[in-house]
Amino acid sequence: MTEEIIIAGFGGQGVLSMGQILCYSGVMENKEVSWMPSYGPEMRGGTANCMAIISDTKISSPIINKFDTVIALNQPSLDKFEQAVKPGGLLIYEASTIVNPPTRNDIEILAIEASNEAAKLKNSKVMNMIILGAFLKKKPIIELDNIIEGIKKVLPERYHHLIPLNKEALQKGMELAEMVKA
């Protein structure tokens, strides 16, 4: 198994930590992982993205330009990376703010209204976890328990009381993925 993912959105949407959580969780399952942020000035206010690779075998290039899964959390990211999904791959996007939805038909597309759902959970910050849940539903490459362990690694100690909420969000995402699929 090798899963090559890019996650893109605004800075502050939790783009980088989503990738990190996947990688930390991957490590717990003894997988090979690599996480590559687009660092730099865009991080300030602008857009941010990271590539994550989770694999059973050694990872050669940590930088790639075609992905098994693209996760886009805003319109610019969606515009930029829609074409980067490998044929037959998966595209997940946060749908609440999208005006121009994707158009490809050779890939699987999942539109998740994660912001709205997060609002329902009374914490807009868990939007990314909802999306992550949706992803994991589609690509169950890592055990949910290990994802929780990964969250513990990425979340500073003082926020660990929010882990149940994050778990809830993940599950919500999984549900939504189920529904969209249907």
Added chain:
Amino acid sequence: MTEEIIIAGFGGQGVLSMGQILCYSGVMENKEVSWMPSYGPEMRGGTANCMAIISDTKISSPIINKFDTVIALNQPSLDKFEQAVKPGGLLIYEASTIVNPPTRNDIEILAIEASNEAAKLKNSKVMNMIILGAFLKKKPIIELDNIIEGIKKVLPERYHHLIPLNKEALQKGMELAEMVKA
């Protein structure tokens, strides 16, 4: 004609200006010239030397290690450069301070008591001009008049009243060379 010379002595003995005078004078006679000082920390108090080349044809290397003429104004310089005279070449040295005179017999050697003679002229600074005179006697490569012109170039304006004295010293040197030769 190509004359390759090295002049060596203590800093302050007028070593560098002797070479410069030869070169300036050479320029007046439309000769090719090059003057290369040993610059650097030795200049302070220690020893100094310069290589001068005067030639009718274009000068290739301004740095050489065998010379037609070596002029040594103190013991260390004599010790260092005696072997650098080409066979059949000329070695002139200031004899007043020399304890170990040169020993080669495949070259012409001129010992000039220039310091003592300079003292007689009541200006120890013209010691170098006496030596230069001796050299010019042996190797009349440049007209005396042009040497005087050369001195004018090298000597700061405010010392130009000393030119007659220098001329006298040059002539003294020529005389001495004559005598030694005899």
Added chain:
Amino acid sequence: MSETKLMKGNEALAEAAILAGCDAYFGYPITPQSEVLEYLANYAHRTGMVVLQAESEVAAINMVYGAAGTGKQIMTSSSSPGMSLMQEGISYIACAELPCLLVNVVRGGPGLGTIQPSQGDYFQSVKGGGHGDYKLIVLAPSTVQEMVDFVREGFALAFKYKNPVLILTDGALGQMMEKVDLFPQMERKTVFEDWATVGKPKTRERNVITSLNIKADEMEKINIHLQAKYKVIEENEIRYEEYMCDDAEILLVGFGLVARICKKAAQLAREKGIKVGVFRPISLFPFPTAKINELAGKVKGIMDVEMNAGQMVEDVRLAVNGKIPVEFHGRMGGVVPSPEEILQKLEEKFVGEIA
């Protein structure tokens, strides 16, 4: 007993410095390597290692010079513009034969450039960006694991040869996270080197750290000594990696991150039936000249890939010495080539050669 962690390249490198028993780090912030200083500021107290944010890179490298003169394990890190400012100091360190570890997390140049990854400082690192004839031992990691390993190895080489060692990496390796096995905590230096300026006991002559010798012939002797040392390093310390080279018809050559992308390109090529191998120089000085020359006898052509306008390719060509064509593909200014693009260029350049 080693520990597996998921770490950012820069942080892993900093952690490795602590574990290697590094005695002091002097540095100045610059993207994309500021995490090194930041990590050390947070964790170096574990060993009591000195961490000092200098007022500039010029100060930092001269602090390295001073501290390295005491015979301790000293390091600094910077990125391209900062490294340029260090060139005078590096020349001094190399000439004074001080062991120390330098890290350049290269970004796109020239000038202020970008903060994206690049390999544009190969020449500076390998040929000597500072004045005079000197060599750094240059190691180019291609994984976060090597960012860790080369710290320990770098210090060992630095002391073995009394020579500065440079880890030449790039912004991507500095910023990316991978799994790393950390080595156990090593002791900090407690024994003084006999050449070090630590205070002169009665039992020995005073030690002097200097790079000055005002007499040309003596300065030449110093140079001859240095060149002789570099020869020994060339004989003993060449490091490289071969990947599917055995049956390769075409060789990709690249260092650092690029080598990994080349591997992926080679995989893609093999999927298409093109026998491509990858040769990765790990030590850039000493350069694996002989090995490349040997491989040049076995393959039809070489494509060297770098994130610059073509720098290491000169050393590859010098090694190949005209035997076979050496092509070059480079991306500049912070752009990272993709595996697909490398394969495509390879096909273009060796259109005749490829079955």
Added chain:
Amino acid sequence: MSETKLMKGNEALAEAAILAGCDAYFGYPITPQSEVLEYLANYAHRTGMVVLQAESEVAAINMVYGAAGTGKQIMTSSSSPGMSLMQEGISYIACAELPCLLVNVVRGGPGLGTIQPSQGDYFQSVKGGGHGDYKLIVLAPSTVQEMVDFVREGFALAFKYKNPVLILTDGALGQMMEKVDLFPQMERKTVFEDWATVGKPKTRERNVITSLNIKADEMEKINIHLQAKYKVIEENEIRYEEYMCDDAEILLVGFGLVARICKKAAQLAREKGIKVGVFRPISLFPFPTAKINELAGKVKGIMDVEMNAGQMVEDVRLAVNGKIPVEFHGRMGGVVPSPEEILQKLEEKFVGEIA
């Protein structure tokens, strides 16, 4: 109408700067080139040229950057350690495409080294001692006359290509006196370049001098543009000198002062009946690669001679590309090789080849 004078290399170069209409000089004292600043401090008032002793070489090169941005004729000079400190600034200048004239009167390195002549900074000058991919146009004079001529020529090239030009010379050429023909006084710059930062009139967009482009793909475009420019320079600006190359069986290759010593060695060789020619690259970048390659087809071997541990020899070897053996003889740390010694080495290295 030109004037013949006997002048020290450094002073002749400074005089040439005044005559060329140079607008400003910024520099910091260092042996063996301090005479440049000193001469200018004495005589620059003739044209009103700005002469400023900076607080350091780092300040000086950044002053050059600032002043060059106004489109005027700006220069600096230094010697090896000082040039190392300028590397960051030079990389900025090259990237911002500012015309200016740099002079390195090389001394023996590395480190503080000696103040005697050397060619140890060839790599730094030609490969780029600063970070990133950039090129200086590098001219290597071998006479005091060329110290004069290359100032004028250097400014012309700098403006033609919007590129810094480096005169790479050495302490001996700086300190020695030779006859020079000076050219007549040229006008100082009065017309503003359209890209210069001189105050934005309403009639144009503002001008910005920068080397920053935070987007990697845009920074790559800047690099592609620079590389294309360097190609054009390579096509148009190669300079070299041949000396008795026509019937030569062995070639001595050397630049600057060394080429003159090689000529004398060639004379000595011919006296012994050995047909030796001398090839002198004048422009070190662009390097006369094609010409050397051509000559390599005609001679049995090449001995490259440098006052360093072997730097330009790499470019010679790249040019020869394995055709014939390329030997090297170098002296280091401020020692100047003698003609006799060169001849002897040549005989040793080509013992079989020489009739």
Added chain:
Amino acid sequence: MAKVKGDIVIDIEKCKGCELCIAACPQDSLELSRKLNTKGYQYMVRIEDNCTGCTNCALVCPEGIIKVYRQTTKKKEPVATISNLTGDITVTVNS
């Protein structure tokens, strides 16, 4: 003090919602929007009609995006050209 009538126009698309203008307004005329602009920021809106045109908000605004108007006592000139006026309004309302 006679009440002066003032007003402001801001370029909300460039507003970053820093709230410095809000803190600087002596009239408490300003607040943040609930909606986000396309850059993802809440932006500043005038919520009270008591602006005196004191310019405080504009002075402290880091983005330089506040225009301040104050009604002068002298007889009004004909208003600016329609195109200008529309321009302003368009920006204010929609962007």
Added chain:
Amino acid sequence: MAKVKGDIVIDIEKCKGCELCIAACPQDSLELSRKLNTKGYQYMVRIEDNCTGCTNCALVCPEGIIKVYRQTTKKKEPVATISNLTGDITVTVNS
């Protein structure tokens, strides 16, 4: 003030004839030699026998080559070993 008996010994081979000691000597005991040492410098000599051992000359000497002696009132110890004494004298006179 009781006149104190002093003396100095200098390493003339290292003297550079700067004359700073001469200027510093309150007793005018010092002068430059007419001869040169092997480095080419005139060197300092004590010309008057009125030295008080005040150390002024030694304090200002840039070369650190002046040893100063002052006769103590207490009974003399046997003089230093002959070899030492000779050594000093040799240095003073010939070098």
Added chain:
Amino acid sequence: MSEKTLVNEEQHFEDMIAEESICTTENLVYEKPDTLLDTPMHYCPGCGHGVAHRLIAEVISELGIQEETIGVAPVGCSVFAYNYLNIDMSEAAHGRASAVATAIKRVLPEKYVFSYQGDGDLAAIGTGETIHTCNRGENLLIIFINNGIYGMTGGQMAPTTLPGMKSTTSPFGRDVSTMGSPLKITELIAQLPGVYYCTRTAVNSPANVRRAKKAIQKGFEYQKLKKGLSFVEIVSNCPSNWKMTPLEANKWMEEQMFAFYPLGDLKVPNDKEK
């Protein structure tokens, strides 16, 4: 955001249009100057750099010297100042802005030249250039944005970081015993004879903004009169790296920074030899 006063803003604007608008050219009492371009600035919300830029632009516009002014941007968050100011500008290497400005002024002595520098730039890596530019009394203006931190690189300690203040490189707070006290470089500079005018301002409040503008204006005016060097420090904020909201940042600045860096003139023409 206080919910009670928040009205639906679209409705609100519609109401406004309905009213007779006073927003006419003749009523315009404040707008950004022409010299400030419309390009949106890349600064974080609430960052003082924006205000400082605008003030420079205002002064240049008001003095009518846009065509004769050359600015020098540093390496720091304000590296892109040339994207916002509609004048000829040169970007300078980190710390060297004052050397760059010196050279420009020397070759173009009739033009107005200023450098704009952060505290890392001016008081750490650029200390030598700063001191010597000031000491030579170069006839130019240095604007010094002191936000007590390295903004651009993500919040490392600056020479001006306050004692005990946390930064990414002083994670346990600045320890003056190992990291030194904050460097009051402006106090040092004020003593150099080449410096004609030296003042410390801020842009946190309307009153301070006005004073800062006045100071910048003087800097340009003295330059015209060839008086030598003017040095205007602006104590500023860095909400992002201080990890505060802009309002918290300004409050902290007023309480902490102003205590250490008191606002006011350090050297004024009448008091030159102070």
Added chain:
Amino acid sequence: MSEKTLVNEEQHFEDMIAEESICTTENLVYEKPDTLLDTPMHYCPGCGHGVAHRLIAEVISELGIQEETIGVAPVGCSVFAYNYLNIDMSEAAHGRASAVATAIKRVLPEKYVFSYQGDGDLAAIGTGETIHTCNRGENLLIIFINNGIYGMTGGQMAPTTLPGMKSTTSPFGRDVSTMGSPLKITELIAQLPGVYYCTRTAVNSPANVRRAKKAIQKGFEYQKLKKGLSFVEIVSNCPSNWKMTPLEANKWMEEQMFAFYPLGDLKVPNDKEK
């Protein structure tokens, strides 16, 4: 040389031998310290560097810290200080001696560390390092030899060159309007909180030599007490480049240099916050 008092010196010495010599070990009241090696110094006749070296050696010998002291020599005429001082020493790149000293002290906090620097070194190219080393209050001693000129490179203008003073790069005299006023860096440094002790001395007269030695001694003692940075300026001469005899040079120094650089303490422990 006054002919009248000059006696034949060889005769004179022979006379001395004839007399009973008082030059015995027990009568020895002054000789150069052991820490100063016998190597002849390369300095020009009358140069102040020699005295300064000797004083450092005396203090080190007297405090008995030869085994624990590490010196840092600069680039400048005193680059060879390590040839004369019998202690472990590091030569530093031009201007960076205080950075080098900082690092040595940081890794060997129990040792004594000093840097020895000229005015070009410390106050021109090394300004940044000087200010920051002092500001951090590094626990070491900086000895600053101010001779108003670049000695080693042949007499170029230094930051400390006096107004109107000629040098090879100010051949018409230092023009303060273009070259700035002499930089009183010691006055600046005295104000930094990290600096514990700051004084200006000279070595032109026996009394000043004694004072200078005392100052150097304090510098080492405060270091032992971990008080922070001590800064000892020694106003010195450069007969060669001033183009004067040593005596003329010292006279000129007393008249001109001391007027601009008045001797005395700038900061002493009791007056720390001055």
